[in-house]
Amino acid sequence: MTSDDSSTTELSGWGRTTHKHCQVRRPDTDGGVVDAVLADPKVTIRGAGKSYGDAALPGEGVVLDMTARDRIISFDQGNGVIVAEAGVLLREIAEQALPLGWLLPVMPGTEWITVGGAIASDVHGKNHPGAGSFGRHVRWLALLRSDGVPTQLSPGQDAAAFWSTIGGMGLTGVILQAAIQLHRVETGWAVRQRHRTGSLAETLSLLEALATHQQADPNHHVVAWLDARSTGPSLGRSIVDEFHPATTRDLPAAVPPFPERRGRSTAARPVRSLPGPGLMSRATILAASATRWHLSRSRKSQLVPLHSALCPLDRAESWPAAFGRGGLTQYQFAVPREEAAVLREVLGYLSTGRMAPALATLKNLGFGTAGPLSFPIPGWTLAVDLPARWLHDPEALRPIDKLVAAAGGRVYLAKDALTDPDLIPVMYPRLPGWQRMQARLDPERRWTSALAERLGLLR
Incomplete structure (x- = not known):
C-alpha cells in the first residue's frame, strides 16, 4: 500500500465509548510509512486499537494504521532477542517463541496488542514487582520522526528520547521496529x-x-x-x-x-x-x-x-x-x-x-x-x-x-x-521535560491524538 491508498472507516477504542469516522492510511513498507507521514500535517498513530479510550483516535488529521507492518525480522534462539516490526501482535511472538522455550517477560491482560502499542503504553503485567514494565526489556527501537527522518534509540543511545518514547503514547514518532529480550521457560x-x-x-x-x-x-x-x-x-x-x-x-x-493452543481467535473481529x-x-x-x-x-x-x-x-x-x-x-x-x-x-x-x-x-x-x-x-x-x-x-x-x-x-x-x-501535570510531574523532548522529535508538530488534545499533553 502506498501513501495515496487510504480508506474512511469508523474507529473506536476497545471500550467503545467514542466512535469516529476517520481517514485511515495503512502502509505496508517503511517507504510507505514515510510517504504517509509526510503527506498529512496531522497524524495519529494506531496499532491494534486495544487502548480503552481515545489514545489511538484522531482529534484531527489522518490515522496511520501500523498493523500491516507485521513481520518478525529475526529471532536469536540462543539469547532470546527477537526483532519485530511495530505491527506484530504479542500473540504472534508468543506463538513462535513459546514452543522454543522463550516467553515475553511482560504480558498485559491480552495478547492482541502490537509491539508498537506495548511500547507506546509501556504496558505492565501481573509480575511487575520483579519484571517491571515492557519498556525495560526493549533493547533498542527504530523511530521515525515527523520530518521523515528515522533514528535508532536505546538506553545507551539518546536515552532521553528512548525513555520519552517508552510510555509516550505514540506522540514522539512512529515506532518502525524494536528488539525485545525474552525470558527462558521450560514449559508452556x-x-x-x-x-x-x-x-x-x-x-x-x-x-x-x-x-x-x-x-x-x-x-x-x-x-x-x-x-x-x-x-x-x-x-x-x-x-x-x-x-x-x-x-x-x-x-x-x-x-x-507445551500445550496445543486453541485455533485462531476472532478477537480481531469485534462482536457487535x-x-x-x-x-x-x-x-x-x-x-x-x-x-x-x-x-x-x-x-x-x-x-x-x-x-x-x-x-x-x-x-x-x-x-x-x-x-x-x-x-x-x-x-x-x-x-x-x-x-x-x-x-x-x-x-x-x-x-x-x-x-x-x-x-x-x-x-x-x-x-x-x-x-x-x-x-x-x-x-x-x-x-x-x-x-x-x-x-x-x-x-x-x-x-x-x-x-x-x-x-x-x-x-x-x-x-x-x-x-x-x-x-495531569500533578499526576505526571515530569510532563514539561517530556514535552520538550517531544518537540525535539516532532519538529513538524505532526503527531496528535484525541487523548493528547483532551488532556493538553502537547505544548
Missing part, C-alpha cells in the same frame, strides 16, 4: 494457587507477602479480583491468584511440555455491541460477582496453560459488547504504597454511588521507569470496569481524580477517557 504451563481474603486489609497484606516472592522471581505473577458486592468490614475482599511458569517436574507424565444497556446493570453485576466468589474456592495448586493464566481478557473477547451501546470505561490508577487508604476511599465511593464495578482488579507495582509518561510507580494499582452510561456526567469520577492526585498517584493514560486535564 503455569502452576496457579488461589486464595480468598476477607477484607481489603487482608488482600493488601497477602499481596505484600507475595511481592517478596515476585521481587526474587520475575516470572511470579499475582493479581487480586475484588468482590464487587463487599461493603463495610468486608470491603475489598478478593480472590487472589498467583502463578509461575511450570517446570517439567511439575507436569504429569502424560502432559506435553448489544442493544441499549446490554447485560450490565447493578443487579447483574452483583449477581455475577456472587457467582464468581462462590465458585472460586481456595486451592493449593492447579495446572493451567500459560497464555490463559497471563491473558485472561482473551477468554472474554466480547466483553465490551456486553456493556451495550454506551460501551465501558476502565478507570485505572496507581498510588504510592503508603497511600493504600485511597483504595478504601475509592471502593467506598463507588459503593455509595451504587457504581459496583463489573470487574475490579488490584495489583502490586514494584518500581517506576525512566519514562516521564510511563504509568507504573511503586505502590498499588486498581482498575475498575464501569458501564460508560453511568459516567455521562464527567464530574462523576472527579472526586477520585482529586484523591489520586493528592496522594501522589496517577491515572493510566492508555485506559483514560475522562480524567480532569488540570490534574
Whole structure:
C-alpha cells in the first residue's frame, strides 16, 4: 500500500465509548510509512486499537494504521532477542517463541496488542514487582520522526528520547521496529494457587507477602479480583491468584511440555455491541460477582496453560459488547504504597454511588521507569470496569481524580477517557521535560491524538 491508498472507516477504542469516522492510511513498507507521514500535517498513530479510550483516535488529521507492518525480522534462539516490526501482535511472538522455550517477560491482560502499542503504553503485567514494565526489556527501537527522518534509540543511545518514547503514547514518532529480550521457560504451563481474603486489609497484606516472592522471581505473577458486592468490614475482599511458569517436574507424565493452543481467535473481529444497556446493570453485576466468589474456592495448586493464566481478557473477547451501546470505561490508577487508604476511599465511593464495578482488579507495582509518561510507580494499582452510561456526567469520577492526585498517584493514560486535564501535570510531574523532548522529535508538530488534545499533553 502506498501513501495515496487510504480508506474512511469508523474507529473506536476497545471500550467503545467514542466512535469516529476517520481517514485511515495503512502502509505496508517503511517507504510507505514515510510517504504517509509526510503527506498529512496531522497524524495519529494506531496499532491494534486495544487502548480503552481515545489514545489511538484522531482529534484531527489522518490515522496511520501500523498493523500491516507485521513481520518478525529475526529471532536469536540462543539469547532470546527477537526483532519485530511495530505491527506484530504479542500473540504472534508468543506463538513462535513459546514452543522454543522463550516467553515475553511482560504480558498485559491480552495478547492482541502490537509491539508498537506495548511500547507506546509501556504496558505492565501481573509480575511487575520483579519484571517491571515492557519498556525495560526493549533493547533498542527504530523511530521515525515527523520530518521523515528515522533514528535508532536505546538506553545507551539518546536515552532521553528512548525513555520519552517508552510510555509516550505514540506522540514522539512512529515506532518502525524494536528488539525485545525474552525470558527462558521450560514449559508452556503455569502452576496457579488461589486464595480468598476477607477484607481489603487482608488482600493488601497477602499481596505484600507475595511481592517478596515476585521481587526474587520475575516470572511470579499475582493479581487480586475484588468482590464487587463487599461493603463495610468486608470491603475489598478478593480472590487472589498467583502463578509461575511450570517446570517439567511439575507436569504429569502424560502432559506435553507445551500445550496445543486453541485455533485462531476472532478477537480481531469485534462482536457487535448489544442493544441499549446490554447485560450490565447493578443487579447483574452483583449477581455475577456472587457467582464468581462462590465458585472460586481456595486451592493449593492447579495446572493451567500459560497464555490463559497471563491473558485472561482473551477468554472474554466480547466483553465490551456486553456493556451495550454506551460501551465501558476502565478507570485505572496507581498510588504510592503508603497511600493504600485511597483504595478504601475509592471502593467506598463507588459503593455509595451504587457504581459496583463489573470487574475490579488490584495489583502490586514494584518500581517506576525512566519514562516521564510511563504509568507504573511503586505502590498499588486498581482498575475498575464501569458501564460508560453511568459516567455521562464527567464530574462523576472527579472526586477520585482529586484523591489520586493528592496522594501522589496517577491515572493510566492508555485506559483514560475522562480524567480532569488540570490534574495531569500533578499526576505526571515530569510532563514539561517530556514535552520538550517531544518537540525535539516532532519538529513538524505532526503527531496528535484525541487523548493528547483532551488532556493538553502537547505544548
